[in-house]
Structures are given as structure tokens and as C-alpha cells.
Amino acid sequence: MNRAVIDIRDLRFAWPGQDAPCLDIESLQVEAGERVFIHGPSGSGKSTLLGLLGGVLAAQRGSIDVLGTRLEKLRPAQRDRFRADHIGFLFQLFNLIPYLSVVDNVVLAGQFSARRRAQALASSATLRDEAIRLLADLDLGGALLERRVTDLSVGQQQRVAAARAVLGRPEIIVADEPTSALDADRQSAFLDLLLHECDAAGTTLLFVSHDHRLAAHFTREIALHGVNCSWRERQPA
Amino acid sequence: MTHLPGLALRSAWNRRHTLGLTLIAIALSVALLLGVDRVRQDARASFGQSVSGTDLVVGARTSPVQLMLYAVFRIGEATANMSWAGYEKISAHPLVAWAVPLALGDSHRGYSVVGTTRDYFDRFSYGAGKKLAYAQGEAFSTVFEAVIGADVAQRLGYRAGDRIVLNHGAGDVDLAEHSDKPFIVTGVLSRTGTPVDRSVHVPLEAIEAIHLDWQGGAPIPGVAIAPEHVTKFDLRPKAITAMLVGLKNRAGVFRVQRHVNELKDEALVAVLPAVALDQLWQVVGVAERVLLAVSAMVVAVGLAGLVAVVLAGLNERRRELAILRSVGARPRDIFFLLTLEAMGVTVVGALLGVMLLAALTALFAPLAASQYGLVLEPRLIARSELALLAAAVGVGILASLIPGYRAYRLSLADGLTPRL
Amino acid sequence: MRCPTILPILLAAATVAGAADKPDYKVGDRLPQKPAAAAPAAYKETPWDALVPANWNPAKEFAAVNFGSLDDSDPRAIAALEKLREAWDNAPVVPALNGTRVRVAGFMVPLESHEGLVREFLLVPYFGACIHTPPPPANQIIHVLPARPYKSDREMDAVWISGVLETTRAGTDMGNAGYRMKAELVTPYKR
Numbered sequence: 001m002n003r004a005v006i007d008i009r010d011l012r013f014a015w016p017g018q019d020a021p022c023l024d025i026e027s028l029q030v031e032a033g034e035r036v037f038i039h040g041p042s043g044s045g046k047s048t049l050l051g052l053l054g055g056v057l058a059a060q061r062g063s064i065d066v067l068g069t070r071l072e073k074l075r076p077a078q079r080d081r082f083r084a085d086h087i088g089f090l091f092q093l094f095n096l097i098p099y100l101s102v103v104d105n106v107v108l109a110g111q112f113s114a115r116r117r118a119q120a121l122a123s124s125a126t127l128r129d130e131a132i133r134l135l136a137d138l139d140l141g142g143a144l145l146e147r148r149v150t151d152l153s154v155g156q157q158q159r160v161a162a163a164r165a166v167l168g169r170p171e172i173i174v175a176d177e178p179t180s181a182l183d184a185d186r187q188s189a190f191l192d193l194l195l196h197e198c199d200a201a202g203t204t205l206l207f208v209s210h211d212h213r214l215a216a217h218f219t220r221e222i223a224l225h226g227v228n229c230s231w232r233e234r235q236p237a
Numbered sequence: 238m239t240h241l242p243g244l245a246l247r248s249a250w251n252r253r254h255t256l257g258l259t260l261i262a263i264a265l266s267v268a269l270l271l272g273v274d275r276v277r278q279d280a281r282a283s284f285g286q287s288v289s290g291t292d293l294v295v296g297a298r299t300s301p302v303q304l305m306l307y308a309v310f311r312i313g314e315a316t317a318n319m320s321w322a323g324y325e326k327i328s329a330h331p332l333v334a335w336a337v338p339l340a341l342g343d344s345h346r347g348y349s350v351v352g353t354t355r356d357y358f359d360r361f362s363y364g365a366g367k368k369l370a371y372a373q374g375e376a377f378s379t380v381f382e383a384v385i386g387a388d389v390a391q392r393l394g395y396r397a398g399d400r401i402v403l404n405h406g407a408g409d410v411d412l413a414e415h416s417d418k419p420f421i422v423t424g425v426l427s428r429t430g431t432p433v434d435r436s437v438h439v440p441l442e443a444i445e446a447i448h449l450d451w452q453g454g455a456p457i458p459g460v461a462i463a464p465e466h467v468t469k470f471d472l473r474p475k476a477i478t479a480m481l482v483g484l485k486n487r488a489g490v491f492r493v494q495r496h497v498n499e500l501k502d503e504a505l506v507a508v509l510p511a512v513a514l515d516q517l518w519q520v521v522g523v524a525e526r527v528l529l530a531v532s533a534m535v536v537a538v539g540l541a542g543l544v545a546v547v548l549a550g551l552n553e554r555r556r557e558l559a560i561l562r563s564v565g566a567r568p569r570d571i572f573f574l575l576t577l578e579a580m581g582v583t584v585v586g587a588l589l590g591v592m593l594l595a596a597l598t599a600l601f602a603p604l605a606a607s608q609y610g611l612v613l614e615p616r617l618i619a620r621s622e623l624a625l626l627a628a629a630v631g632v633g634i635l636a637s638l639i640p641g642y643r644a645y646r647l648s649l650a651d652g653l654t655p656r657l
Numbered sequence: 658m659r660c661p662t663i664l665p666i667l668l669a670a671a672t673v674a675g676a677a678d679k680p681d682y683k684v685g686d687r688l689p690q691k692p693a694a695a696a697p698a699a700y701k702e703t704p705w706d707a708l709v710p711a712n713w714n715p716a717k718e719f720a721a722v723n724f725g726s727l728d729d730s731d732p733r734a735i736a737a738l739e740k741l742r743e744a745w746d747n748a749p750v751v752p753a754l755n756g757t758r759v760r761v762a763g764f765m766v767p768l769e770s771h772e773g774l775v776r777e778f779l780l781v782p783y784f785g786a787c788i789h790t791p792p793p794p795a796n797q798i799i800h801v802l803p804a805r806p807y808k809s810d811r812e813m814d815a816v817w818i819s820g821v822l823e824t825t826r827a828g829t830d831m832g833n834a835g836y837r838m839k840a841e842l843v844t845p846y847k848r
Binding site: 047050051054056057076077080081083084085089091094095096097098099100108109111112113164176 | 252557559564565566568570
Binding site: 281286289292364366486487489490491492494495509514515519 | 742746766767768769770771772773775776777779791792793795798799800809811812813825835836837
């Protein structure tokens with residue numbers, strides 16, 4: 001039986017100064033290699049959940065077990081390190097640092113994590129070589145690598161971000177609406193590329209989106225507003 | 238952590254247009270601060286070493302500082318002269334070892350002409366007791382001969398043996414020239430770093446000789462006395478501007494000073510050079526401190542500008558900081574990143590300021606020397622200025638902590654998803 | 658954000674405060690001869706009075722004259738003043754002090770000063786001796802050559818000098834008698 005990569009129990013999180021919790025989850029587990037599609041209306045706690053999983057937020061109550069490590073027992077600096085080592089992030093827009101080149105944006109993931117750096121160097125001689133290899137996998141290469149990131153199209157930018165997210169083979173990838181800014185016809189293509197990379201490495205993928213048409217690509221679907229008890233309580237009766 | 242400086246550098250370069258302006262502001266303000274101190278130190282050095290080994294400077298009654306300014310530093314003009322009789326009376330005092338008269342008021346193409354005796358070259362000292370030396374030639378002996386200072390020789394291209402013509406009245410303007418009585422340069426003095434370099438020295442009799450056919454500042458029409466006939470006239474001077482006095486016993490300086498001050502037939506003043514200089518620095522010292530304080534404020538304003546620019550840019554960088562957090566940057570890394578950026582601009586700006594000042598010094602040194610008697614040493618930075626520089630950079634580093642800290646707090650609050 | 662504006666004020670205050678105030682002397686002030694706390698034992702602390710021979714009293718000639726009844730411009734007053742001055746100019750020294758190691762406090766009148774360093778000076782008993790008041794008698798002036806140039810930053814510094822006092826021989830010229838010292842130590846006088 002697969003060990004759960006993510007195991008959340010009795011999680012409660014409220015923003016400072018607020019009485020009512022924003023997130024209240026009794027139980028949520030994700031198995032290794034799953035492709036999870038998470039959806040929910042705005043205010044259902046998606047960003048908060050990502051923040052908690054990423055370790056930038058700390059819950060007032062409950063436990064978050066990621067890859068066997070209890071996040072709530074770690075100090076903030078340790079959580080940052082954990083995130084760097086094991087989780088790759090992908091956002092909807094503005095994924096790239098404007099003053100770094102395409103390749104340097106990808107290499108960033110290996111600079112903040114020794115573990116991912118080591119794993120990347122297992123496949124290529126240098127971080128840069130590995131970055132270029134991943135970009136090639138995502139159909140980016142040649143002259144494009146020399147362009148400023150601000151000159152790339154949104155689709156190209158998202159693919160660069162995806163390369164960064166998978167560099168060094170983190171066990172989990174968290175993607176927060178990565179396709180929402182793309183044209184309809186590009187969305188599928190991007191998703192295919194991303195899923196292909198995840199399958200190759202056995203990565204667990206958590207994909208947050210409001211677009212149900214994409215749900216078919218995933219092994220599991222979670223409606224966050226169903227899992228989040230505080231959402232139900234906040235609804236007018 | 239080793240990649241953070243690289244990131245900071247790229248980030249600063251990306252924003253070079255706005256940061257560049259603050260960089261220039263910091264460079265200019267640091268140049269100003271160090272420049273004020275440099276002028277201050279060099280002024281004291283230049284003036285302080287202009288005269289040595291002279292116990293008293295005597296002239297028509299005026300303030301001690303005024304007398305020093307026109308008699309020794311050749312700045313400004315004497316409003317009244319002292320009589321030759323006064324000179325002889327003072328020279329005869331039993332405590333006086335030597336006395337050198339000075340007659341000022343004429344000029345040669347902007348450089349002061351000094352009428353004096355051969356004793357001047359033996360008795361005059363400057364700096365720490367240094368004597369005058371000749372780069373070429375020797376002292377004058379007959380009436381129409383001159384010894385020129387190093388600056389005069391260099392800028393006007395004179396050498397021993399050349400002929401020169403003198404004007405009446407100090408100044409660069411070509412007023413009435415005494416072109417019928419040219420002078421031969423018998424000697425060129427080695428560089429001293431004092432007003433001697435900017436002076437043309439001629440015998441006292443020469444000043445009288447030039448003015449023989451002059452009256453009230455203009456030639457008497459119809460009267461023209463040829464040079465060879467001049468020596469037939471009585472060329473003994475009737476008045477001089479000032480005199481330098483050396484005593485047999487330096488402890489007796491107060492006695493002689495009192496003697497001069499109390500001469501009944503003439504209103505004279507005797508000044509101790511070192512004391513007069515001290516008085517000058519007391520007066521000037523207040524202005525110096527104010528200038529220094531103002532320059533320090535300007536530096537602070539420049540740094541405040543830098544801090545404001547970086548802080549203002551923080552808002553649009555919140556997404557960028559969130560990306561860095563997402564790849565694993567700690568809030569502490571964000572702090573270092575922003576602090577390093579601001580610190581880098583401060584340090585580079587300060588270094589640029591130092592170089593700017595060195596360039597300005599080199600550019601304006603000749604003008605300062607010839608117009609104001611201020612010898613500016615061409616150098617990159619003086620030891621006293623290092624302290625000021627360190628203070629400015631130190632304050633800048635402290636100031637850089639402000640945007641760093643702000644970014645730290647922002648990043649903590651924003652996490653991975655800043656609400657913009 | 659208000660933090661940046663504090664910087665100019667802080668810097669300015671620091672600069673101005675750096676020009677710290679030193680005690681101001683008035684013309685005619687003498688230095689109190691208090692026992693020095695850490696005086697080097699090698700030097701004998703000497704007050705200015707000790708430099709005057711015990712039997713020298715130039716004013717004794719005028720004991721008979723009643724100055725209170727004279728005008729300032731009275732020729733007798735002027736003549737008396739002249740005689741007094743002459744006596745002061747020729748004031749004798751105390752020969753026994755020649756070669757003694759002494760320590761004297763007084764005010765510095767610079768003779769040679771170069772880049773803020775005083776290399777030769779006269780030590781006098783009271784402030785302003787060369788500006789407004791009549792100069793001191795010849796046996797109240799010490800011609801000092803310090804072993805190391807002294808860093809002076811204001812007019813008429815108050816200092817302690819320590820060294821071997823010499824009396825210069827009176828020559829045939831008037832006024833050649835006096836005191837000299839190659840000072841081994843010159844230190845500031847602290848109130």
C-alpha cells in the first residue's frame with residue numbers, strides 16, 4: 001500500500017484577527033503519484049491550503065504530514081528548506097524573475113535546494129545543462145533561451161516555470177491555476193507536457209483550477225468547499 | 238546563500254535607471270563632503286606653511302589677519318603704506334637681527350610684483366624652516382633685474398635671461414604698462430607651494446624707478462626717462478608696504494611688538510604670524526563646521542533618496558519575492574537580497590564620489606593656486622577623509638537595512654500568494 | 658515612511674557635536690596652580706612666582722608716589738609707567754633654576770606652527786598676553802622648544818610643560834636674559 005505523501009488531519013487555520021477559521025479540514029490524504037484536481041469557488045481556502053502545504057503558513061491546530069514529515073513541528077526556516085527540497089510550485093501568472101535569463105530562472109530551483117541540485121546533477125553535468133534539457137523537453141530551445149523572459153509569450157513563460165518546478169525531481173508539484181491565463185487551445189497542450197513530466201518522475205501533482213474541462217486528465221477530484229467545514233458554516237442558511 | 242549577491246546584482250542592474258539617479262546623488266554628495274574637508278585641510282596647510290622663521294610682520298595699522306593676507310599671502314591690497322623712516326627705526330632696535338622690506342602693489346600679467354632686498358632670499362623661510370632655492374640662476378643685483386617664482390616661470394614660460402615688462406597696480410588687466418623699462422630675469426626659484434611661487438621679486442629701487450615718470454597711477458605726459466638715466470635719480474624708496482622682522486631673542490618678541498605699536502609718529506602694527514593665523518582659523522573654523530554639517534546633511538539626503546526609491550519599488554516586486562519564496566527562499570534571504578542591493582548602490586556611489594573629487598581636484602588645482610593661493614594636493618583620498626568616507630558608507634549600510642527589513646516583513650505576510 | 662528623514666538630522670547633529678566645547682579663557686586669566694593628580698615625580702611643579710628673584714621689586718621706586726591722586730595723562734604717571742616697563746623688560750632671572758627639572762603650566766603663544774603642529778612657542782602666565790594686555794616681564798616668559806611638535810587646535814592653548822629649564826646669559830644687548838626649555842613633555846592643562 002502506498003504511503004500517503006500528504007496526510008492532513010484536524011487542520012484548522014484562521015487569519016490573525018479573525019475569529020472564524022478560514023480552513024477547517026477533518027481529513028485529507030493524497031497518495032504518491034496521484035494527479036489531484038482541486039477546485040472550489042473563491043474564498044474556499046485554496047490559497048490558504050497551498051500556503052500551509054508550502055510551509056509559509058502555520059496552522060493553529062491539527063497536523064500536516066508531508067512525505068513523513070510533520071510540518072507543524074518544524075521551525076519556519078526548516079519549513080522553507082523542506083519546501084525548497086520537496087515541492088515545486090507553479091502559479092497562474094508572473095512566474096518568472098524578470099531580471100534573470102530563461103535558463104537562470106530554471107536554475108533557481110537548484111540554487112535554493114542542495115537536494116534538488118544533487119538530483120539534477122545526477123542527470124546532467126551542470127545545473128545549466130539540466131535546465132536546458134528540461135526546457136527542450138518542453139519544446140523550448142535554441143534562440144529562445146537567449147531571450148529576455150519578458151519577451152516570451154505567456155505560454156512560453158508557463159513552460160519555463162514548469163521546467164523550474166520539475167528541476168531536481170521534487171516529490172510534489174503544486175500548480176495554482178497554471179493554465180487559466182493561456183488560450184483555450186494551448187491549455188491542453190501545456191497540461192499534456194506537465195503531466196508527461198510528472199509521470200516520468202513519479203511526481204504527485206496537486207492542480208488547482210476552476211476549469212472543469214481539464215478535470216478529465218486527473219485521477220482524482222477534490223471539491224475544496226466540500227472538504228472545508230468552515231466554508232459550509234460560513235454559507236447563509 | 239552564495240547566490241544571493243549574484244541575484245542582488247542582477248536585480249539592481251535591472252533597475253539601473255532609477256537606482257542610477259540615486260547613485261549619482263550619493264556620488265555627488267560624497268564628493269561634496271570629502272571636498273569640503275579637503276579644501277579645509279589644504280587651506281590650512283597652504284597658508285600655515287607660507288611663512289616660517291619670521292618673528293614679526295610689520296605694516297600700516299590694520300587688523301593682523303588683513304596684514305598677513307596682503308603682505309604674506311598676496312591676497313587683497315594694502316590700503317596704506319608704511320614709511321621708509323619707520324622701517325629704518327624698527328631695524329635699528331637692539332633686539333632686531335634682520336629686517337626685510339616688502340613693496341607690493343604692482344603686478345605682471347596677474348602675478349604680484351614684490352619689491353625687496355637681496356636679504357629676502359637669505360632670510361625668508363617657509364614650511365618647517367625650509368629656505369628658498371634657485372631652480373635656475375641667482376638673485377638680482379642691479380635695478381632692472383627680477384627673480385621669479387616657479388608658477389610664474391611655468392605658466393608664462395619664462396627662463397633665466399628672458400626680458401619681462403611690468404604693469405602698475407595689481408591685476409591681470411593690461412593697464413598702463415611700463416614697457417620702456419624691461420626687466421631681465423636673473424633667477425627662477427624652485428617650487429615652494431607658497432605665494433612665493435606666484436610672485437615676481439625685484440629690487441626696491443626698481444619700484445621707485447618704474448614710477449619715476451608716473452604720478453597718481455598714470456605716466457606724466459611729456460616726461461619719459463630712459464632706463465640708463467634712471468640710476469642718476471635718488472631711487473631710495475620713501476614708502477614700503479610691510480616688513481618681515483627676525484629677532485636675536487625670540488622671547489623678546491612682545492617687547493619689539495609693543496615698541497612698534499607705540500611708535501608715535503606713525504600708526505603701525507606688528508603681528509606674530511602664527512598667532513594671526515590662529516585668529517584666522519578661529520574665524521574660519523565656524524564657517525568650516527557649518528559647511529561640514531551641511532555636507533553631511535546632503536549625504537544623508539542622498540541616502541534617504543536611495544532608501545525611498547528601493548522602498549517605493551517594493552510593492553511591484555511582491556510577486557517576484559513570492560516566486561523566490563516558492564523556490565525555497567527564507568524571509569531572511571529576502572532581507573539580505575534587498576539590503577545587499579541598497580548597500581551595493583551606496584558603496585559604488587561612495588567610490589564614484591571619491592573618484593569624482595580626485596578628478597575635480599586635478600582639474601581645479603591650477604586655478605585655486607593662482608587665484609586663491611590654495612595648494613590642492615592631487616590625490617585620491619587623504620587619511621582624514623577616510624574617516625568621513627567610512628562614516629558616510631556606514632550610515633548608508635545602516636540605511637540599507639530599512640528596505641531589507643520592510644521586504645522581510647512583506648514577504649512574511651505575503652507568503653506565496655501576495656494579495657496585490 | 659518617516660525613517661529616511663531622521664538620517665539627515667542625525668548626521669548633522671553628530672557633526673556639530675563633534676566640535677566639542679572646550680573651556681573658554683578670558684583675557685588676564687591665570688591657571689590655578691592645583692596639585693596635579695598624576696604628576697611625573699621627575700619634575701618639580703613650579704609656579705610662575707618662583708621664576709622671579711625674591712629681591713626684585715620694580716614697584717618699590719614708586720612707593721612714594723601716590724598714584725591715586727594722579728591723572729592718567731599726568732606726565733609723572735606716564736614717566737612712572739615707562740620706568741616700570743623698562744624694569745620689566747630687563748627683569749632678571751633666577752640663576753639657581755638653571756638646569757633644574759621643572760613643570761610649569763601656562764598659555765601657549767606659537768612662534769612656529771606648521772599644519773596644526775606647533776614646533777616652537779612662548780609660554781606666558783596669563784591668557785591674551787599678546788593681544789590686549791601689556792606683555793609680561795622678561796622673567797615671566799619661557800621660550801619653549803618641544804621635543805615633539807604639539808597639536809594645537811585653538812588660540813592660546815593652556816598646557817603643562819615639563820623639562821630642563823635653562824637661563825640664558827644676559828649679553829651686552831638689553832633684554833637677552835630669559836628662560837628657555839627644550840620641553841620633554843607638553844600636555845594639555847585640564848581644569
